Amino acid sequence: MTVSAQQLHEQLATAVVELDEDLTKQLAQQAIDLGFDAWEAVEFGLVAGMDRAGKLFDEEEYFIPELLLASDAMYAGLAILRPHIPQQNTDAEKVRVVIGVIEGDTHDIGKNLVRIMLDVGGFEVIDLGRDVPPRTFVDRAKETGARIIAIASLMTTTMDGMAEVVRILEAEKIRDRFKVIVGGAPISQGFAKKIGADGYASRAPAAVQLAKRLVSEPQAA
Amino acid sequence: MSELTQKERLVRVLHKEAVDRPPVICTGGMMNAAIVEIMRKTGHTLPEAHLDADRMADLALDIHDHTGFENIGVPFCMTVEAELLGSPVDLGTLECEPKIAREIYPSLSQVDFKNVEQLAHSGRMNVVVDAAHRIAKARPDVPVIASLTGPVSTAASIVDPLTFYKELRKNPAAAHRVLEYVTNLLAAYAERVLESGASVIAIGDPSATGELLGPKLFEEYAVRYLNALADRVHAKGFPIIIHICGDVKRVKPQLASLHADALSTDAMISLPGLKAEYPHLTTMGNLSTFALQWSSPEKIATMARNLVADGIDIISPACGLSTSTHLESIRAMTDTVKATSPVTSA
Numbered sequence: 001m002t003v004s005a006q007q008l009h010e011q012l013a014t015a016v017v018e019l020d021e022d023l024t025k026q027l028a029q030q031a032i033d034l035g036f037d038a039w040e041a042v043e044f045g046l047v048a049g050m051d052r053a054g055k056l057f058d059e060e061e062y063f064i065p066e067l068l069l070a071s072d073a074m075y076a077g078l079a080i081l082r083p084h085i086p087q088q089n090t091d092a093e094k095v096r097v098v099i100g101v102i103e104g105d106t107h108d109i110g111k112n113l114v115r116i117m118l119d120v121g122g123f124e125v126i127d128l129g130r131d132v133p134p135r136t137f138v139d140r141a142k143e144t145g146a147r148i149i150a151i152a153s154l155m156t157t158t159m160d161g162m163a164e165v166v167r168i169l170e171a172e173k174i175r176d177r178f179k180v181i182v183g184g185a186p187i188s189q190g191f192a193k194k195i196g197a198d199g200y201a202s203r204a205p206a207a208v209q210l211a212k213r214l215v216s217e218p219q220a221a
Numbered sequence: 222m223s224e225l226t227q228k229e230r231l232v233r234v235l236h237k238e239a240v241d242r243p244p245v246i247c248t249g250g251m252m253n254a255a256i257v258e259i260m261r262k263t264g265h266t267l268p269e270a271h272l273d274a275d276r277m278a279d280l281a282l283d284i285h286d287h288t289g290f291e292n293i294g295v296p297f298c299m300t301v302e303a304e305l306l307g308s309p310v311d312l313g314t315l316e317c318e319p320k321i322a323r324e325i326y327p328s329l330s331q332v333d334f335k336n337v338e339q340l341a342h343s344g345r346m347n348v349v350v351d352a353a354h355r356i357a358k359a360r361p362d363v364p365v366i367a368s369l370t371g372p373v374s375t376a377a378s379i380v381d382p383l384t385f386y387k388e389l390r391k392n393p394a395a396a397h398r399v400l401e402y403v404t405n406l407l408a409a410y411a412e413r414v415l416e417s418g419a420s421v422i423a424i425g426d427p428s429a430t431g432e433l434l435g436p437k438l439f440e441e442y443a444v445r446y447l448n449a450l451a452d453r454v455h456a457k458g459f460p461i462i463i464h465i466c467g468d469v470k471r472v473k474p475q476l477a478s479l480h481a482d483a484l485s486t487d488a489m490i491s492l493p494g495l496k497a498e499y500p501h502l503t504t505m506g507n508l509s510t511f512a513l514q515w516s517s518p519e520k521i522a523t524m525a526r527n528l529v530a531d532g533i534d535i536i537s538p539a540c541g542l543s544t545s546t547h548l549e550s551i552r553a554m555t556d557t558v559k560a561t562s563p564v565t566s567a
Contacts, residue, residue, distance in 0.1 A: 103317075104317045112383055156510050185467060
């Protein structure tokens, strides 16, 4: 039975959205064996499948376990396809994001979801982990040339650390070099505004849209 | 009705009996009121009070006396259980609550099963049990609430959470084994602390929300083990309060099936709405902790008055309080509830 590239992309996307890691790996290998373009298999297969999983998550058909399993399938397929992607495709200049959970807080499920979705969305993500001091966000953003600082907090008791990141940026007069986005269960648009952040997203897929919108805005000099 | 003690009022509400007005409480644990302002005033401070029964009792009494909450709650964190099960804990500072430094097991299938009865007699469980005993003796008329971390949250504090959530779907057999294990430990702990003087158990299970798990897994894991724990508490003859974090709209039928004597929710939930849908529920909540931290005392008083007017059975903060919350703001809440005129009992 012959399969077209398009059909295989669809099967890949379906395998990801149906959380089938083994099938995703098989299909990724099949794409290589059949000589299909690996980059297209990633973009129209794996990433498309992950986008669908993200959509189902937004529609509350999928929840945390499903989104994590879909991302496992996607990354497993990616590990097979990546060595076959020509260098110029992967070297394209990506916008960098530093992301982490603020100091005092070790709940990182939400942060990990946003990291995965940003990665899928074409950003280069530098993950600082959890329990990250405000100063570290700023230092690492400067070092890596990041345009976005993404901060998560899951506890009402640690939210002030987010404001501290903004205060440090202002004190160093580098506030306009970065877009600061915040999220997490106790965070709201009102809180983001209050601390002078550039944006807030209530859910992981929305964070990607927010990041894309912010970097498309004209950058301050 | 003659003047009720704080303990009588809360216990009566939890037994669905008539009272003069709703009690205003703060359970401890995830929802504790160990604010910096009180600790600076009294000198009974964290993190020391996490480790020593006398200090824990002193701080819990300070909180009761200063805030006006009509209960005494211990402990002041959600790490007692996971620490005993092996996860290293960072006890935090005066301002910052303890946290799990690292989940000790990489996956559910690697959990090492220990003797829960022995565990329930060790570590900081002893501190909490001893503190509850001292407090109950010092204030027999005030309900002592022991706050426990829920089964799913405890399990997610000993197993790497990313793997944990995936394994709930991929490896249900291992998930049930671990949840049964932690539930047994929690029940043994609850029984000890009730024997030592606590009169109510409160459970917070923030890793087990409908938003995180979805209705199916919420039912399979959260409801099942919360109910198993609640049944053990009831078998001892005591009431249990269960707090469910986050937006509950996808799991309302499951909430209604919890064996809780009161159900507490986050600030975004309309408790009158929930009660209209499920009239058998005893509702608790849900004054925004964001408001408690940032709004004026007048605004907070209005919010508290509205909760009472809405017929909420127990008035309480909706979530964990920031340690920088002002005492004046908390007093605005507690004083307002206490000043409400008696409800005409049905």
